[in-house]
Amino acid sequence: MACVALKTYLVEDSPTIRENLIATLVELAGVRAVGQADTEREATAWLMGDAEWDLAIVDIFLKQGSGLGVVGGCRERPKSRKLVVLSNYATADIRQRCLSLGADAVFDKSTEIDALLDYCAALKDTLKAP
Numbered sequence: 001m002a003c004v005a006l007k008t009y010l011v012e013d014s015p016t017i018r019e020n021l022i023a024t025l026v027e028l029a030g031v032r033a034v035g036q037a038d039t040e041r042e043a044t045a046w047l048m049g050d051a052e053w054d055l056a057i058v059d060i061f062l063k064q065g066s067g068l069g070v071v072g073g074c075r076e077r078p079k080s081r082k083l084v085v086l087s088n089y090a091t092a093d094i095r096q097r098c099l100s101l102g103a104d105a106v107f108d109k110s111t112e113i114d115a116l117l118d119y120c121a122a123l124k125d126t127l128k129a130p
Contacts, residue, residue, distance in 0.1 A: 004127045005032035006120055009051075011043040011058040011070055012036070012086075017109075021057070021086075024113070029120035031055070040065020044073035053081060055123060057116075058103075060087040060094065068101060075102035082123055086116060 008031040012018040018036055025031040034053055037043035039062055047056055047070070056074065060067040067085055074083055082104045087094065090108035098106045107116045 004124060005030060006055055006124050006127065007032055007034045007053045008055045008057060008120075009034055009043075009047060009053045010036045011038070011056065011062065011067060013038040013059065013061065013063040017059075025057075025117075025120065029117050030124055031120060038063040040067070040069040040073070043070045047074050047077065047083075054127065055120065056081070056083040057086050058083060060085065060089055068097060071098055071101040071103045077102075084116070084119065 006029065008025060010018055010022060010033060012021065022033045026033065035046055035051065037046060041064065043058070047053065058067040058070050067087065071083060071085065077083065083102065084105040084107060085098045085103050086107045086109055088109045090106050095106040105119055
């Protein structure tokens with residue numbers, strides 16, 4: 001069977017973090033970056049438009065708006081499309097708010113990158129299933 005790439009959209013305002021995260025995800029999790037945004041408006045419009053994607057990774061703090069707005073704005077997405085939050089501010093309160101707004105998971109940038117990679121691998125496995 002051909003290797004399935006996880007079509008991933010990244011919402012992150014730091015160009016350095018964005019580039020490093022994409023490189024890591026491509027190398028270690030087999031994702032294919034299909035787009036990126038650094039504002040709430042741009043991200044929500046793209047994610048809820050006609051584009052094809054499997055996973056969106058969203059930071060809380062953006063150049064304009066917030067990741068919480070992106071999560072809430074994408075609540076009506078198809079169930080097959082997963083949206084996770086990756087933030088340095090993954091406190092218990094923020095985790096609960098993200099999940100209540102419709103996030104599928106929340107990861108801490110500084111301590112849970114491996115957990116994010118595991119999540120991507122598990123999601124890829126579901127795409128391969130007949």
